[in-house]
Amino acid sequence: MEEAIIKLLEVSIWSGIAAVGFGILFNIPRKTILVVFFLGFAAGLIKFLLIDFKVNIVLSSLIAASFIGIISSPLAHKVHHPPVVFSIPPIIPMIPGYYAYETMLSIMNFTFMEKGNPERVVLIDAIFFNGFTMLFILISITIGVSLPLLLSRKETVKKNIGK
Amino acid sequence: MNVKDKLKQTADLLLDISSLLMVSGANTNRINLSLTRFASALNCQAYSMVTHMSLVLTVTDIETEETFTRVKKIPKYQINFSTISAISKASWSALRDDWTLTRIKEEFDVIKTRTRYPKYIVLIAVSFAGAGFCNIFEGDYINMLVAFISTLSGLFILQTAHGRKINGHIATFLASFCASFLASIGVFYNLGEHPQAALATSVLFLVPGVALINSFTDFLDNNILNGMVRFANGTMTVLSIALGLFVAMLLFQLN
Numbered sequence: 001m002e003e004a005i006i007k008l009l010e011v012s013i014w015s016g017i018a019a020v021g022f023g024i025l026f027n028i029p030r031k032t033i034l035v036v037f038f039l040g041f042a043a044g045l046i047k048f049l050l051i052d053f054k055v056n057i058v059l060s061s062l063i064a065a066s067f068i069g070i071i072s073s074p075l076a077h078k079v080h081h082p083p084v085v086f087s088i089p090p091i092i093p094m095i096p097g098y099y100a101y102e103t104m105l106s107i108m109n110f111t112f113m114e115k116g117n118p119e120r121v122v123l124i125d126a127i128f129f130n131g132f133t134m135l136f137i138l139i140s141i142t143i144g145v146s147l148p149l150l151l152s153r154k155e156t157v158k159k160n161i162g163k
Numbered sequence: 164m165n166v167k168d169k170l171k172q173t174a175d176l177l178l179d180i181s182s183l184l185m186v187s188g189a190n191t192n193r194i195n196l197s198l199t200r201f202a203s204a205l206n207c208q209a210y211s212m213v214t215h216m217s218l219v220l221t222v223t224d225i226e227t228e229e230t231f232t233r234v235k236k237i238p239k240y241q242i243n244f245s246t247i248s249a250i251s252k253a254s255w256s257a258l259r260d261d262w263t264l265t266r267i268k269e270e271f272d273v274i275k276t277r278t279r280y281p282k283y284i285v286l287i288a289v290s291f292a293g294a295g296f297c298n299i300f301e302g303d304y305i306n307m308l309v310a311f312i313s314t315l316s317g318l319f320i321l322q323t324a325h326g327r328k329i330n331g332h333i334a335t336f337l338a339s340f341c342a343s344f345l346a347s348i349g350v351f352y353n354l355g356e357h358p359q360a361a362l363a364t365s366v367l368f369l370v371p372g373v374a375l376i377n378s379f380t381d382f383l384d385n386n387i388l389n390g391m392v393r394f395a396n397g398t399m400t401v402l403s404i405a406l407g408l409f410v411a412m413l414l415f416q417l418n
Contacts, residue, residue, distance in 0.1 A: 014295035021292025026188070026373065027243040027279050044299070082193070082251040085244045092372050093292075098300045101363030104405060108412065142379040150383055 008048055015044025015093045023089035032085055035075065039090040043068050047094065057096075058136045065091050065144025073149060087145050094141050099134035103127060166224055169264070170231035173205055174222045176268055178235040181211065181218055183275070184250055188242040190377040191386040193251075200254040204262055215392040242373050249274045282322060289368050290315040296364040305355030309346055313365035317342030321369070332403045339366045339407025347415040362408075362417075369404050371397040 019040025020033055028036060043064045050060035072086040079086075106126040113120055177198055184194045191213050202209035202222065212219040221232040253270045256262065262270075280288075293314030294307040302310065317338040324334035346365035350358040374397040381390035 011299055014298040016295075018292040018295035018299070021288040021290075021295065022368075022372070023244075024280050024285055024288040025242075025292075025368070027245050029245045029248050032248075080252060081248045084189070084193070085248055088244075088373060088376060091376075092370075093296060093299060095367060095370055095372065097296065097367045097370070098360065098363045101359070101408075104408060105412070105417075108409065138375070142376055146376065146380045146383060150380065 004052065008045065008052065011048050012041050012044035015047075015090075016041035018093040019043075019090040022092040026089060028085050028089065029081060032079065032081055035079060035086060036089050039068055039071070039086055040093060043090045044093060058133065058140050061094050061096075061137050062140035062144045065094060065141040066148060067144075069145040069148035083149055087149060091141050091145050094137070096134045096137040099130045099137065102130040103134060106130065166227050166229050167231070170207070170222050170224055170229060171233075172264060173202075173207055174220055174231050174233045176264065176271065177201060177209055177222065178218055178220050178233060180250060180271060181213065181220070182235055182237050183246060185213065185218070185237055186240045186243075187246040188240075188244070188373045188377065189247050190380045190384070191389045192380070192384045193247070197250055197254045200258050201267060204254075204257040204267070205264060213386075213389060215389065215396075243279065245277060245279075246274060249277070286315055286318055286322075289318050293364060293368055296367050297360050300360040300364055301357055302360035302364070303356040306349070306357055306361040309349040309354060309358070309361040310364050313342040313345040313361070314368050316345055317365065318368055332399055335369055335400055335403040336407045339369055339404040340411055341407075342366050342368075343408045343411035344414070347411050347417060350417055351415050362412075366404050366408055369400065371400040374400070 016037040017040075020037045023033060023036045046067055047060045047064040050063060051057060055063075068087055068090050072083040075086055076083040103126075106123050110120060110123040110127065113123070180201065181194050181198055184197060189197075194213055195211060198209045198211055198220075206225050208223045208225060210221045210223070216237055218235045218237060219232070220235075221230055223230045250271075253267070253274065257267055257270075279285075290311045294311040297307045297310035320341045321334055321338035324337055325331075329337075342365040343362060346358075346362040349355070349361050355361070374393050378390045378393035378397060381387070381393060
C-alpha cells in the first residue's frame with residue numbers, strides 16, 4: 001500500500017515536471033511556473049489514482065483534463081493571466097505517446113510481413129486497439145480541457161459587449 | 164489628426180497586435196476578443212477575417228462611420244504564452260482606463276521586446292520533461308536518462324534547424340530522427356527495464372499540442388476553416404515525427 005502511494009506521488013511529480021518543461025518551451029510567464037507545476041501534479045495524481053482503481057485510461061484522462069479545464073478559469077481571474085497559460089501545459093503529459101508508438105510498431109510489422117502469415121490477424125488487433133485508444137485519449141483530453149473554458153467564457157464576452 | 168489618419172494608425176496597430184497573437188498560439192476567438200476590446204477602447208469598431216497566412220481588418224469610426232481596410236501577412240509562427248498573457252492584460256487595462264492610441268502603442272512596443280527564456284534553459288527543461296514522460300510510461304531511471312539525452316539532442320537539432328531557416332516539417336523530421344536514433348540504441352542494447360518507453364517518449368517534445376487543441380476550440384467556436392488549417396498543420400507535424408521514428412526503427416530492425 002505504502003509502496004503504491006510512493007509510486008503514485010513519484011509519477012505525479014514527474015507529470016508536474018513535464019508540464020513545467022513544456023510550459024517553458026511555450027514561454028509561459030515566470031510567475032506562473034509554480035502554478036503550472038501544481039496543476040500538472042494534480043492532473044497526474046487524479047489520472048493515475050483513477051487508473052489504480054481500475055478506471056479505464058480514456059475515462060481517467062477525460063476526468064483529469066476536465067479538472068484542469070474547470071479550475072483554470074477561476075485561477076485565471078485570481079492570478080491575472082488568461083486561462084490558456086494554465087490549461088495547455090498540464091495536459092501535455094497526458095498525450096498517449098506509448099499507444100502511438102505501439103500503433104506505429106504494429107503497422108510497421110504488418111507492412112513488412114509476408115502475405116498469408118496468421119500473425120497478421122494479431123497485428124490488426126494490436127493496430128486497432130492501440131490506435132483507437134490513442135485517438136479516444138486525444139479526443140477526451142481536448143474535450144476535457146476546452147469544453148469548460150468555452151462554457152465559462154460567455155460571461156466575459158457579455159461584459160465586453162455591454163461596454 | 165483627422166479621422167482618416169487616426170483610422171489608419173488604429174488599423175495598423177490592431178493588425179500588429181492580432182498577428183502577434185496569431186503567431187504566439189492564440190485561438191481565433193481570443194484574437195477577435197482582443198480586437199474588440201482594443202477597438203472599443205479607441206471608439207472604433209473592428210471587423211476582421213483571420214486566416215492562417217494573412218489578416219484582413221476593417222475599422223469603422225463610431226461617430227463619422229468612416230472606414231479603413233488593410234491586409235497583413237502573418238510572420239513566422241512561434242508559440243509564446245507570455246505575449247498572449249501580456250496582450251490580454253493590456254486589453255483589459257485599455258478598456259478600463261480608456262487608453263489612447265499612443266498609450267496602447269507604447270505598451271505594445273514593450274510587449275514586443277520581451278525576451279524568451281534562454282535556449283539552454285529551454286533545452287534542459289524540455290529534456291527533464293522528456294525524462295518525466297518516460298517515468299509516466301513506466302520507464303526506470305536508466306530509461307529516463309536515455310530519454311533525457313535523446314530529447315536534448317533532438318531539441319538541439321530542432322533549434323539549430325530553425326535558426327538556419329530550414330522548412331519546419333523537415334526540421335521536425337530531422338529532430339525526430341535524431342532523438343529516436345539515440346533512443347533506439349538503448350532498445351538495441353536493451354538498457355534498463357523498459358527501453359521501449361524511452362523510444363516512445365523521446366519524440367514527444369515535438370507533438371503539436373497547441374495546434375491541435377486550438378484546432379479543436381476553433382471547431383467548437385464555429386471557426387471551421389481556421390480549425391481545419393490548424394488540424395492539417397498538426398497532422399503534417401505528426402506525420403513528420405512518425406516518419407523520423409519509422410526510419411530510425413527500420414535502421415535498427417526493431418520489430
